[in-house]
Amino acid sequence: MRDALGRRVDSVRATLTLRCNMNCVYCHREGEGRSGRELTCEEWVRVLRACARLGLRRVKFTGGEPTLREDLPRIIEGIRNRFRDVSLTTNGSLLRRRADELRESGLDRVNVSLDTLDPSLYRIITRSRYSPREILRGIEAAISVGLTPVKVNVVLFRETLEGLRELAEELTDECGCARLQLIEPMLDAEVGMQPATVREALRELSDLKPRLVRVRKFQNRSVYRLENGVTIEAIKPKSGEMCRACSRIRITHDGRFKGCILGRPRRLPVDSYRALLSALRRYIRERDDTMSGNRRRGVRGGRARGRRDLP
Ligand code: SAM
8 A cells, every 4th residue: 555645554563551660761662652452452453454454564563562461473474475574673671581472472573672781871771670681692592492583682882882893703603693773862851861873873873884785675775795794784764765665554552543653642542453444555555744833833743744756
């Protein structure tokens, strides 16, 4: 399907819960402010099957921490073979326990958030009792059951830039996992850390000679290769370039549709498959919001009404 701005829509990001066992200082909670009732397993399966029926080919589960949902394997099982790519973004803390059952249920791969290997910085950022070592063990567990490729999400701050090279090398040596997604932070307030850019991160890694190898169709993301084989994907959420090629819709934890992380939530009739198909079809056709547009207007949670151009 195509949206009102002519963008192909082929991907859905599903927030399964707002509950989390970490409390990252910068967390945007996927743009979800208030907490309503979490959709049940059956409701998720119905909503996602409707998305697949409309031609969406990729689903990413997120949260909160999605692995806190005990019924996660049942949800994944319920959409088995309906999507080309089923993935999950996780803080990795529960992967050692859950990787096997997730793979069995039909999950294809995981993204694991790990901003730094420095234990004290990690505790400051995540405000949790976990250590980076435990997360590395989670990554190993994911790789060992075939939840690959594992991509490691790194939100960029000046305080952690110095450790980037070590992070890239350690992931390669210990886990054989050589894909980093460097994410520029989206911040509405001070978080006690200084945001950094992809450009600064690449400068920090300049000894490893980053080389642009391609630009992904999905959100126009630039992909670089370091001379040691590590791949770096640049995520710049505030750039118009990303919005121009954004093919993703969102479903909130309580069953609302959003065209963008900052988009206006619209209620979905989660009890009826037929009604879902028609609501989703309409919302996708009407989707005209862009994060960069919404931000420029300073309308957090609001929609860029009537826009037909892209920033
Ligand atoms: N708990 C899971 C995790 O840690 O991956 C899933 C939820 S988390 C909100 C999803 C992704 O959003 C993570 O990679 C996280 O680093 C990223 N993220 C959270 N807040 C962000 C922000 N303010 N700016 C940029 N990325 C952010």
